[in-house]
Amino acid sequence: MSLPLIVLVILALAAAGFVLGRGRAMASAGGDIRLLHSLPGYYGWNVALAAMIPAFLALVLWLAIQPVVINGQVSSMISQASIDQSSLDLVMSDVRRVAEGLDTAVAAGALTSEQAGSIRTEFTDVRDRLGQVGVALGSDVTSETLHAAQRYRELSGLGDLGRAIVVLGLAVLGAAWAWQRSNKDFRARNSVERVVRWILIAAASIAVLTTVGIALSLIFNTVEFFRLYPAADFFFGLTWSPSFGGGSELGIVPLIWATLYISLIALAVSVPVGLFAAIYLSEYATPAVRAVAKPLLEVLAGIPTIVYGLFALLTVGPLLVDVFGNGGLLGVNWMAGGTAVMTAGLVMGIMLIPFVSSLSDDIINAVPQAMRDGSLGLGATHSETVKQVILPAALPGIVGAILLAASRAIGETMIVVLGAGAAAKLSLNPFEAMTTVTAKIVSQLTGDADFASPEALVAFSLGMTLFVVTLGLNIFALYIVRKYREQYE
Amino acid sequence: MNQMTKPEKVAAMNEAKISAEKVQVFYGDTHAIKDVSIRIEEKTVTAFIGPSGCGKSTFLRCINRMNDTIDVCRVEGNILIDGEDIYDPKVDPVQLRAKVGMVFQKPNPFPKSIFDNIAYGPRIHGLARNKAALEEIVASSLQKAGLWNEVKDRLDEPGTGLSGGQQQRLCIARAIAVSPEVILMDEPCSALDPIATAKVEELIDELRENYTIVIVTHSMQQAARVSQRTAFFHLGNLVEEGATNDIFTNPRDKRTQDYITGRFG
Numbered sequence: 001m002s003l004p005l006i007v008l009v010i011l012a013l014a015a016a017g018f019v020l021g022r023g024r025a026m027a028s029a030g031g032d033i034r035l036l037h038s039l040p041g042y043y044g045w046n047v048a049l050a051a052m053i054p055a056f057l058a059l060v061l062w063l064a065i066q067p068v069v070i071n072g073q074v075s076s077m078i079s080q081a082s083i084d085q086s087s088l089d090l091v092m093s094d095v096r097r098v099a100e101g102l103d104t105a106v107a108a109g110a111l112t113s114e115q116a117g118s119i120r121t122e123f124t125d126v127r128d129r130l131g132q133v134g135v136a137l138g139s140d141v142t143s144e145t146l147h148a149a150q151r152y153r154e155l156s157g158l159g160d161l162g163r164a165i166v167v168l169g170l171a172v173l174g175a176a177w178a179w180q181r182s183n184k185d186f187r188a189r190n191s192v193e194r195v196v197r198w199i200l201i202a203a204a205s206i207a208v209l210t211t212v213g214i215a216l217s218l219i220f221n222t223v224e225f226f227r228l229y230p231a232a233d234f235f236f237g238l239t240w241s242p243s244f245g246g247g248s249e250l251g252i253v254p255l256i257w258a259t260l261y262i263s264l265i266a267l268a269v270s271v272p273v274g275l276f277a278a279i280y281l282s283e284y285a286t287p288a289v290r291a292v293a294k295p296l297l298e299v300l301a302g303i304p305t306i307v308y309g310l311f312a313l314l315t316v317g318p319l320l321v322d323v324f325g326n327g328g329l330l331g332v333n334w335m336a337g338g339t340a341v342m343t344a345g346l347v348m349g350i351m352l353i354p355f356v357s358s359l360s361d362d363i364i365n366a367v368p369q370a371m372r373d374g375s376l377g378l379g380a381t382h383s384e385t386v387k388q389v390i391l392p393a394a395l396p397g398i399v400g401a402i403l404l405a406a407s408r409a410i411g412e413t414m415i416v417v418l419g420a421g422a423a424a425k426l427s428l429n430p431f432e433a434m435t436t437v438t439a440k441i442v443s444q445l446t447g448d449a450d451f452a453s454p455e456a457l458v459a460f461s462l463g464m465t466l467f468v469v470t471l472g473l474n475i476f477a478l479y480i481v482r483k484y485r486e487q488y489e
Numbered sequence: 490m491n492q493m494t495k496p497e498k499v500a501a502m503n504e505a506k507i508s509a510e511k512v513q514v515f516y517g518d519t520h521a522i523k524d525v526s527i528r529i530e531e532k533t534v535t536a537f538i539g540p541s542g543c544g545k546s547t548f549l550r551c552i553n554r555m556n557d558t559i560d561v562c563r564v565e566g567n568i569l570i571d572g573e574d575i576y577d578p579k580v581d582p583v584q585l586r587a588k589v590g591m592v593f594q595k596p597n598p599f600p601k602s603i604f605d606n607i608a609y610g611p612r613i614h615g616l617a618r619n620k621a622a623l624e625e626i627v628a629s630s631l632q633k634a635g636l637w638n639e640v641k642d643r644l645d646e647p648g649t650g651l652s653g654g655q656q657q658r659l660c661i662a663r664a665i666a667v668s669p670e671v672i673l674m675d676e677p678c679s680a681l682d683p684i685a686t687a688k689v690e691e692l693i694d695e696l697r698e699n700y701t702i703v704i705v706t707h708s709m710q711q712a713a714r715v716s717q718r719t720a721f722f723h724l725g726n727l728v729e730e731g732a733t734n735d736i737f738t739n740p741r742d743k744r745t746q747d748y749i750t751g752r753f754g
C-alpha cells in the first residue's frame with residue numbers, strides 16, 4: 001500500500017469516525033443536545049483524533065525506522081571484498097539504485113514481479129534491461145549487488161505491508177475505542193482540548209529543538225575546528241588567508257572588523273533617517289500622508305537583499321567611484337573600485353531604514369496620548385513635546401529597535417558579497433574593499449574543500465561567533481524593550 | 490469623611506475672567522456644543538456637570554484651545570479671557586496654554602523625576618533665571634499643591650512611582666508651576682479613592698484664592714462641596730448656570746432637576 005493511499009485511508013477513517021462518534025453521542029442523549037456534556041462536534045473530533053494521532057505517529061516512526069533496519073539486513077550480505085574495493089556507502093547506494101530500477105521496470109511492465117525477483121546476472125544483462133526502461137546505471141551490476149537488491153526489494157515489500165497493517169490497525173482501534181466511549185456523559189470537550197494542547201506543545205518543541213539542533217551542530221563542528229586549528233590564532237589572528245593546500249592563516253579579526261565597520265556605517269545611515277521618518281510619520285503627518293507614506297516605506301523592507309546587492313554593485317559603487325575615485329569629482333584617489341565598505345554600508349543602511357522606522361513608529365505611537373496632552377497643556381509646542389517627553393519616554397524602545405537593526409546588519413550577507421568585495425583586509429579606509437564574517441562563511445563552504453579540513457570547518461566557528469554575537473544583541477534588545485513596556489502601567 | 494468647609498457665597502461680586510459667547514463646536518459633522526454662552530468669574534470654582542457625552546470636556550478644552558490638537562474639531566463663536574479673544578489669529582495657542590493650565594482625568598506624570606515633572610513647564614517658558622530659582626519654583630509649587638512634605642526627600646525619584654492621588658496632586662503642582670491664571674480640571678478625582686479625593690478637593694478650595702478654576706465632575710456632591718458656581722450641560726446645550734446653592738436647592742429647569750435628583754445620567 002503506497003504512502004499517499006495510507007494517508008488517505010487514515011483521513012477517511014477519521015472522517016467516518018467523526019460522523020459515527022457524533023451520531024453515537026447524539027443517540028445516547030436521545031437526540032437532545034442539551035443532555036450532552038459537550039457540543040456534538042467535540043464527540044466527532046474526539047473519535048477522529050483518536051483515529052489519526054496514533055496512526056500518524058506510528059507511520060512517522062515506521063518511515064524513520066524501516067530504512068535503517070533494511071539497510072542493516074542487506075549490508076550484511078555485502079562481501080568484505082567489495083567493501084574494500086570502494087566503500088559500504090557506495091555499494092549500498094548501488095544496491096538501492098538497482099532495487100529502484102527493478103521497481104521501475106516492474107511498474108513499466110518490462111518485467112513481471114516474479115522475474116524481478118529471480119533474474120540472474122549469469123543469464124541477463126541487467127544493466128541493459130534496466131536501461132531499456134529508462135534507469136541508467138553507472139557500472140555493470142555484479143551478481144552480489146543484484147542479489148542484495150532483490151533482498152532489499154523483498155524486505156521493503158514486507159515492510160510496506162507491515163506498515164499498512166499496523167498503521168491502519170491502529171487507526172481502526174483508536175477510532176473504535178474512542179467511539180465506544182462516546183456517550184452523553186463523556187467529557188469530549190476536555191478530551192479534545194487536552195489533545196489540542198499537546199499538538200501545540202509539539203509545535204513549540206519543534207521550534208525549540210531546531211534551535212538547539214542548530215546550536216549543537218555549530219558547537220560540534222566548532223570544537224572539531226579548534227582541534228585542528230588553535231583557538232587563539234583564530235580569535236586574535238590579524239590575517240585571513242585560507243589556502244586549501246594547507247598552512248592557512250585563519251584570523252577572524254579582519255572579518256570582525258569589516259563586519260563592525262560596515263554595520264556601523266549602515267546604522268549611521270539608517271538610525272537618523274529611520275528615526276526622523278518615524279517621528280514625522282507618527283507625530284506630524286496627516287492621516288492621508290501617513291496612509292500613503294507608511295506602506296511605501298515598508299515596501300523597502302520587502303525587497304530581497306540580493307536586489308539591494310545589485311543596487312550596490314551597479315549604482316552606488318560606480319557613483320561613489322565617480323566622486324571619491326581616481327579622477328573623480330573631489331579630485332582625491334581614495335577609492336580603487338566600486339566594491340567598498342562604504343558601498344555596502346550605505347546600501348545596507350537603506351535596507352535598514354524601514355526596519356528602524358517601523359519599529360520606532362510603533363514605539364512612539366505606544367507613548368500614551370495622555371503624555372502629549374500633559375505636555376501640550378503646559379504650553380509646550382509640538383516639537384518641544386516630541387523632544388522632551390515623547391522621545392525620552394520612547395528611548396529605551398528605540399534603543400531596542402536599533403540593537404535589533406544592528407544584529408540584522410551583522411548577519412547580512414548578499415549586500416556584502418556584491419557591495420564590499422571578497423578581500424579580507426584590516427584597514428581604516430572606508431573606500432577599500434573588505435569582507436565580512438558572513439560572506440566568508442559562504443565562500444569557505446562553496447569551494448571544493450574537503451569538509452573535514454580546517455579551511456571548511458572554520459565556517460562553523462565563524463557562524464558560531466556570529467550566532468553568539470547576534471544572540472547577545474537580541475537578548476539585550478529584548479530585555480530593553482521589555483523593560484520599556486512596563487513603564488506605563 | 491473629613492469635615493469640608495462649606496464654600497461661602499462670593500459669586501456675584503467677582504469680575505468675569507472668561508466669557509464665552511455663542512460657542513459652537515463641531516467634530517466633523519457632529520455638533521457637540523450648541524450655542525453656549527457663559528461668564529466664568531475670577532477666583533471662583535465653577536463646576537460643569539451633566540450627563541456623559543453632553544460636551545463638558547469639549548467645552549472645557551475650548552478654553553485653552555486643546556481642541557486645536559484634534560484635526561476634525563472646529564470651534565465657532567467667541568471666547569474672551571480678560572477681554573481678549575483667544576481665538577484671534579494673533580493669539581498663540583501655546584502661550585495661551587501657559588496662562589490656562591489643565592489637569593486631566595487620569596494622572597499623567599511624565600516618566601521623569603518628580604523634580605523634572607514640575608520643572609518641565611518653567612524650563613520651557615524660561616521662567617527661572619538659574620538653578621536656585623528653578624528649585625524655588627519647584628518647592629513652592631509642591632507646597633501649594635500640598636505635596637511638599639510627602640516628596641521633599643525623593644525629588645529625583647520617578648513621578649510615576651507615586652500613588653494615584655499623589656500623582657494627581659503632582660499634576661496640579663506641575664500646572665501651578667507655570668503660574669497660570671486659570672486652571673481647568675477634567676474629572677480630576679475620577680481615578681482616585683475617597684481619601685485622595687478629599688485631599689484634592691481641599692487643595693482646590695485653597696487654590697481658589699489665587700486662581701480661577703473650572704472643574705468638570707460627575708459627582709454632584711463634589712460639585713456642591715468645591716464649587717461656588719455650577720453650570721449644567723445637556724446634549725451640547727448649557728441648560729442652566731448659577732450659584733451652586735441655587736442650582737442644587739432650587740433648579741429652574743426641569744432637566745436640571747431631573748439630573749440632580751438622579752432621574753437620568
Ligand SMILES: Nc1ncnc2c1ncn2[C@@H]1O[C@H](COP(=O)(O)OP(=O)(O)OP(=O)(O)O)[C@@H](O)[C@H]1O
Nearest residue numbers: 516519521540541542543544545546547548559561
Ligand atoms: N475627538 C473626538 N472626535 C469626535 N467626536 C468627539 C470627540 N471627542 C468628543 N466627541 C463627541 O463630542 C460629544 C461630547 O463629548 P465630551 O467628551 O465633551 O463629553 P463629556 O460631557 O465630557 O462626557 P463624559 O462625562 O463622558 O466625559 C460626544 O458626543 C462625543 O462623542
Ligand SMILES: [Mg+2]
Nearest residue numbers: 545546547675
Ligand atoms: Mg469628559
